[in-house]
Amino acid sequence: MPSAPRLDLGPFPDAYGYDDAIAQDRDDPLARERDGFVSADSDIVYLDGNSLGRLPVDTITRVDDTMRRQWGDRLIRSWHEGWWELPERIGELLAPVVGAEPGELLMSDSTSVNLFKLAAAALSSAPDRRRIITDDLNFPTDLYVLRSAARAAGAGQRVEVIGSDGVDGPMAAIEAAIDDETALVSLSHVTFKSGYVYDLARLTERAHEAGALVLWDLSHSVGSVPVELGATGADLAVGCTYKYLNGGPGAPAFLYVRRDLQDRLRNPIEGWWAHDDPFSFHLDFEPITGIRRFHTGTMPMLSLAGAEAGIAQVAAVGIEAIRAKSVALGCYMEQQWRRHLEPVGFGWASPTDPNRRGSHVSLSHPEAWQIAQAYREEAMVLPDFRSPDNLRLGFAPLYNSFLDLHTAVLRLRAVVETRIHVDYPTEREGVS
Amino acid sequence: MPSAPRLDLGPFPDAYGYDDAIAQDRDDPLARERDGFVSADSDIVYLDGNSLGRLPVDTITRVDDTMRRQWGDRLIRSWHEGWWELPERIGELLAPVVGAEPGELLMSDSTSVNLFKLAAAALSSAPDRRRIITDDLNFPTDLYVLRSAARAAGAGQRVEVIGSDGVDGPMAAIEAAIDDETALVSLSHVTFKSGYVYDLARLTERAHEAGALVLWDLSHSVGSVPVELGATGADLAVGCTYKYLNGGPGAPAFLYVRRDLQDRLRNPIEGWWAHDDPFSFHLDFEPITGIRRFHTGTMPMLSLAGAEAGIAQVAAVGIEAIRAKSVALGCYMEQQWRRHLEPVGFGWASPTDPNRRGSHVSLSHPEAWQIAQAYREEAMVLPDFRSPDNLRLGFAPLYNSFLDLHTAVLRLRAVVETRIHVDYPTEREGVS
Secondary structure, eight states: OOSSOOSOOOOOTTSTTHHHHHHHHHTOTTGGGGGGBTTTTSSOEEOOTTTSOOOBHHHHHHHHIIIIIIIIITGGGGGGTTTTTHHHHHHHHHGGGGTOOTTSEEEOSOHHHHHHHHHHHHHHTOTTOOEEEEETTSOHHHHHHHHHHHHHHTSOOEEEEEOOOSSSOOHHHHHHHOOTTEEEEEEESBOTTTOBBOOHHHHHHHHHHTTOEEEEEOTTTTTTSOOOHHHHTOOEEEEOSSSTTOOOTTOOOEEEEOHHHHTTSOOSSOOGGGBSSGGGOOSSOOBOSSGGGGOOSOOOHHHHHHHHHHHHHHHHHOHHHHHHHHHHHHHHHHHHIIIIIGGGTOEEOSOSSGGGBOSEEEEEOTTHHHHHHHHHHHHOEEOEEETTTEEEEEOOTTTOOHHHHHHHHHHHHHHHHHTGGGGSOSSOOSOO | OOSSOOSOOOOOTTSTTHHHHHHHHHTOTTGGGGGGBTTTTSSOEEOOTTTSOOOBHHHHHHHHIIIIIIIIITGGGGGGTTTTTHHHHHHHHHGGGGTOOTTSEEEOSOHHHHHHHHHHHHHHTOTTOOEEEEETTSOHHHHHHHHHHHHHHTSOOEEEEEOOOSSSOOHHHHHHHOOTTEEEEEEESBOTTTOBBOOHHHHHHHHHHTTOEEEEEOTTTTTTSOOOHHHHTOOEEEEOSSSTTOOOTTOOOEEEEOHHHHTTSOOSSOOGGGBSSGGGOOSSOOBOSSGGGGOOSOOOHHHHHHHHHHHHHHHHHOHHHHHHHHHHHHHHHHHHIIIIIGGGTOEEOSOSSGGGBOSEEEEEOTTHHHHHHHHHHHHOEEOEEETTTEEEEEOOTTTOOHHHHHHHHHHHHHHHHHTGGGGSOSSOOSOO
């Protein structure tokens, strides 16, 4: 691989869209939020915040204090000085971001384990209903986990995967599929590849009409798209904190259970953190009331503490302001794609309606695998590749600027025009 | 509560056992290991390493690098630069500590979630066998989780809790209980309250004679007592890394599956980290071969990286040397108890045979709850309280000295002799 970039890395002041980017950045009320992140002004254009958000400056202080003072000096005493309650406390911080109330959200385990716990709990509560409805735009692990949860619930329920055209969610087919045999509807609120945003209110209502529960995976929407869990009466949700919440690599996930359901559902992995009196060490399990009922075992405190600063920032800025910038970034991206990228062979593999689009888009290209490598190595833009032919570009409203997108688009065009990507391997080798 | 200690905090050079402590510390081949921990020479005598181990100095560097460079600067690229393999890599580091081979150990989730996964996998593999054998010395959450796993396996298996006298494990009763109706035997290798060490080889052999599987919880033995998983042919094990491995608060746990079982058991929570080709995003789950098959979702990297230094230190020192010092510390403790503490009303609520005793002991006293508080607040010794009347004292061979134990014993006697503990609340209020 070349040791130095072979491309013009800009700025590109004469190109279409440059003045607009500069103007929008100047008027951006969130422009200063970028200062809250480490290395946000490095030479890298980072468009993968939908996979791993940037490191907030405040996180360093928080993790350092947790490690050196709380663990190193206070030792075991820290369990009584904040650690034990931290999963709920961060849950309270996050609650308004997804329209939930305090006491309805808990930091817990990984997204997959949380999905298992809530899905199995839901399925066990409706053993007479046979069907679990999802779609083929869902993150595939959600399908695996839903099937695992169905096995654990033991009621013979089956996961039915509604087909899509690959970009827009199959709303009508899902609505038609939901019937009085349906136990659970579980979808990604924003789909991981195309960025399609489901109408959470409408599907929740439809499920409730049929007497089914809904379980939303908010991983790609939390912190980028408003989520009206409370207003829509959504039953259950899970999500990760390491994308738009900037919680850190693999940071603990969250789960949401509507308050009136909390004491009616049974956690399928009952552990001492969910016990009503955990330090009595009774041999029999007695569940605590409330959201802690869905805990299992001890939480990883460095990673948990590391998630707090990012979540606090999102909560402080407010999801409406974040969404407004995200929509503007998406519209700008589409305009730039049409002018600079469609002519060189990129398809738009995301919704065109801004109301149905999250904070990332996929651009399709038959040589996307090679392009992704050249883009990273020579253009200093970090995208994602998603099989089979998608270059996935995320725009994180807290630190991505309009100029970031302009620069990224022009560099992408340059990669394809110079065809330097053809020097890169065509075969997928390991993780991209 | 008083603002300054009301006790003589030593040293106590005239007291019985002092010269012996000094001599044993002088001859201790592990004495310098203490320098590898933060604040190990503070005024606190820390006897709760069996609950939360101290912070290794090297952990600070490791977490800092993971946070600032790997996350902050390398961003998403770090997933291909070590993060994805880290759970297996740390597993390889830990393997010799428990007598396992590389590829048999994986860092994953919490101890409770791992116990659920392995127990449910084992139970599903033997649906015709009805019984799960455990005991009442097991950490209670293990009982809750075993019952959860039995529900998930769906074969109607029941957990049978063999009663003990409260200190020694009921070996004979367990051996007698294991029969050809037994699916699984699951015990804590070292019990959490009394520190009793089960004969892992003998019970594993007995279970295998009957055609049952064994699942050991190594939380209180890993890093303090040799565990011969490979030599005994043990089937399954789980354990935590935040006690004698000094992995940090709530650090990710580990799971062990004997190699020949790995591809015969089914992970009950199949997630993308266990997929054969996770980045192809297939809608169907295809399990990878080997130990990664028992992964589920994304691991918390700050906490995972934070566990490595402690585990590396234990592996480098070697479990035999650690055990030798632990036994010596335990014998010294018993001698000191007999001289200084038995006369003032403390019972020995742990095994007397050093071969059957782990690296912590429980001292019973009817006023243990009050004593624990005074001990912490006025004597600067950090113990644990375990219901109903146990003061639990752990000695971590890597950083506790014989003088630590001598000092702790004399201060404990002083608390009881001066009766300053009667100023503290008698009722349990929250976590102690």
